[in-house]
Amino acid sequence: MMKSIMPKDTMTKLNLMPTQKSVQTSKDSLSSISIGRKIVTLSIVVIPFAGIVAAIILLWGRGFGAVELGLLVSMYILTVLGITVGFHRLFTHRSFETNRIIQSILVILGSMALQGPLLKWVALHRRHHQHSDEHDDPHSPYNKGSGILGIIRGAWHAHIGWFFDPDPKDLNRYVKDLSKSNLLSKLSALFPLWVAIGLLIPALLGGLLTGGWMGALLGLLWGGLVRIFLVHHVTWSINSVCHLWGRSPFKTSDHSRNNFLFGILGLGEGWHNNHHAFPFSARHGLKWWQFDASYYVIRILALFGLASKIRLPVPSLAR
């Protein structure tokens, strides 16, 4: 079982523990975000999705069919779970414990999502929690100037633009706990290999299932490239949309929001205000109707003895 190496005071400093301030309920403060800011972000996110759906409908039977849909959906779910259950809930926030085999599988699946190596992903996300919507937040949609230009700059920065910023100098200090593990350091360093395997698997399956090079090419396209595109947009929307659009039942020191659409598409990550209020919680969808596929996966792992010490805001939520 994985031990929590990070001391409690460090956890508190990194804002990975709840604060008194974060658990007070408040009225939704939607009014503090301008309609222009919401429209710009939603356009960046929704238009590419609409394009993919249109392409699928237009191409059905001519380069897209049941095999391609199966590869797209299964690779999407597996690699998003690598990020949400693995990179995020297990490694960043230590919200449960598991054995080395499940840890390794989660690092490999998360790496296939092409969002950077484990150690860097965790460091940046811990920094996001420490400085949410402040100057040192790596991907806040705020503080990018006023007026319509500031809004566009903020939405673009939170969604994609922040990748082009230089890395903060002190990232290593956020992952001292993970760096001590030989296994995790090695798996993280092998990031390019996992990405390549994540592209080869759908190509291979596409070729085998349809029996031809064209099938392999279509498998690579839909199960690889289109899947990565969709996974990217959904994950980035947690950074952009979920700090702009939705409800904030908990008063936190940032602009995090619960967003229903990304609760579904992000396999539970869209309940982002809940998450900022209780960063340590393995469960993000705290109400029965807040669909949280990643939490259900953690419960299934626990059922088979593969997850333990699952952390929740209150024990009664363990169902």
Ligand SMILES: [Zn+2]
């Ligand atoms: Zn956030």
Ligand SMILES: [Zn+2]
């Ligand atoms: Zn988090």
